[in-house]
Amino acid sequence: MERVYNFSPGPACLPLPVLEKAAKEMTLYGKTGMSVMELSHRSKAFLEIIQVAEKNLRSLMDIPENYKVLFLQGGASSQFAMVPLNLFKNRKADFVKTGQWAKKAIEQAKAYGSANVVASSEDKIFSYIPVLDPSEFSPDADYFHITLNNTIYGTRFTLLPDVSAPLVADASSIILSQAIDVSKFGVIYAGAQKNFGPSGLCAVVIREDLIGKALPETPIMFNYKTHADEGSLYNTPPTYSIYIANLVFEWLKDQGGVAGIQKVNEEKAALLYGFLDGSSLFKGTAEVKDRSIMNVPFVTGSEETDESFIKEATAAGLVNLKGHRTVGGMRASIYNAMPIEGVQRLVEFMKEYEAKALRGKAQS
Ligand code: PMP
Numbered sequence: 001m002e003r004v005y006n007f008s009p010g011p012a013c014l015p016l017p018v019l020e021k022a023a024k025e026m027t028l029y030g031k032t033g034m035s036v037m038e039l040s041h042r043s044k045a046f047l048e049i050i051q052v053a054e055k056n057l058r059s060l061m062d063i064p065e066n067y068k069v070l071f072l073q074g075g076a077s078s079q080f081a082m083v084p085l086n087l088f089k090n091r092k093a094d095f096v097k098t099g100q101w102a103k104k105a106i107e108q109a110k111a112y113g114s115a116n117v118v119a120s121s122e123d124k125i126f127s128y129i130p131v132l133d134p135s136e137f138s139p140d141a142d143y144f145h146i147t148l149n150n151t152i153y154g155t156r157f158t159l160l161p162d163v164s165a166p167l168v169a170d171a172s173s174i175i176l177s178q179a180i181d182v183s184k185f186g187v188i189y190a191g192a193q194k195n196f197g198p199s200g201l202c203a204v205v206i207r208e209d210l211i212g213k214a215l216p217e218t219p220i221m222f223n224y225k226t227h228a229d230e231g232s233l234y235n236t237p238p239t240y241s242i243y244i245a246n247l248v249f250e251w252l253k254d255q256g257g258v259a260g261i262q263k264v265n266e267e268k269a270a271l272l273y274g275f276l277d278g279s280s281l282f283k284g285t286a287e288v289k290d291r292s293i294m295n296v297p298f299v300t301g302s303e304e305t306d307e308s309f310i311k312e313a314t315a316a317g318l319v320n321l322k323g324h325r326t327v328g329g330m331r332a333s334i335y336n337a338m339p340i341e342g343v344q345r346l347v348e349f350m351k352e353y354e355a356k357a358l359r360g361k362a363q364s
Helices: 016-024 044-061 077-086 099-110 224-227 239-254 256-277 303-315 340-363
Strands: 065-073 092-097 114-120 142-149 167-170 188-191 204-206 295-299 330-333
Touching: 016 239, 044 065, 044 204, 044 239, 044 256, 065 224, 077 092, 077 099, 077 142, 077 204, 077 239, 092 099, 092 239, 092 256, 099 167, 204 224, 204 330, 224 295, 239 256, 256 340, 303 330
Parallel strands: 092 114, 092 142, 142 167, 167 188
Antiparallel strands: 065 204, 188 204, 295 330
C-alpha cells in the first residue's frame, strides 16, 4: 500500500525523511549498539539528543536566554493543571474562551482558583476570535490564557492581547508553523503530535522568573522547578519521542526554519481557502479574518454530501478529513509536514467532486 495524504488534526503526519531516518536507525543508533528506545536516559548518547533538541528548538523559535525549555509528558492537557498550579498567587486568571481546549483549560484552573472568562465565541460555535475589552480583564490576574490556534474550529489569534499579566498560550496546533515572538509570553506550551512529533510529549517554554513559586499542594511532577532544575531529566522522559522531535527540528532547519515553512504554510492555506471561497458546493466555517493556516474546517451544508465526500476522498488516499463532532462537516489539517502536493491533490479532488455534484444536480 502507498502512503496516503493524512489530514488528521493530531496525531498528524510526520515528514517522510524523519520517518525514514528513524527507520534506518531503529535497531542501531550511532555507535551505541542499540536502539534509541533502549538507551538509558542518563547515557551520553541520550544526553546529546535532548541537549541538541533543546538547542534546535531554541534556535528555531528564537527563544530568549531568560526562558527555560522543558520536555514533559502528559500531553498539552497536563498543562491545563500545571499552569495554574505554578502561576497562581492570587488564585485568579483571565481566559479567552475560543473552543473546547480553552474550555478544558478554564475548567481545570477552576479546581485551584477562579477563572474569569473575558470573552467567548461560543455563541457562534467558536467560528471567530472575539474582540477583547480590557475593562473585562482582572487587574489582579496571575496570568492571561489564550489558545493561539483553535484546532477544532480553525481560528487563530492574529493579534496578541495587550495584557499586564503574563500571557500564557496553548500553541499546540500552531507551534513552529509561523513566527511567534516568545518574549511576549510568560509560558508557551504545545503537544508534539501536530507539528513536531509523537503524542505524549509536550514542550513548555517558560520565562525563568515564573518558575519556583508553585502552590504548596503542587505534586512534584507538576512543578516546573522540578523539571527546570534537572534539565527535563527528573524522571525518565519520553526518550524516543524527544529523539523524533529532534529529527523533526533538523528537518525543519532544512526547510529554512520557521520563516521557510511559514511561507509554504501560507501558500498551502491560500490554495485551499482560495478554492473554498470560489466554490459553490464547499464553504469554510471560520470567519475570514480569523482563519487558521493549520486547520481548515469546511462544510457542504448537507450531512449526506459531507459523508459521501469523506468516503470518496478516503478511497482516493485523502484521509482523516472528517470534522470534529461539535462542528460536523470536514476539516483539513495542513500542518508543517503536509506537503503542498497534498493540498493540491485535495483541491483537485474537491473540484472534481464539485463538478460531478453539479452535473448530478443538472440532470435531476
Ligand atoms: N490544546 C489544543 C489546542 C489541542 O489541539 C489539543 C489536542 N488536539 C490539546 C490541547 C490536547 O493535547 P493532548 O491530547 O496532547 O493533551
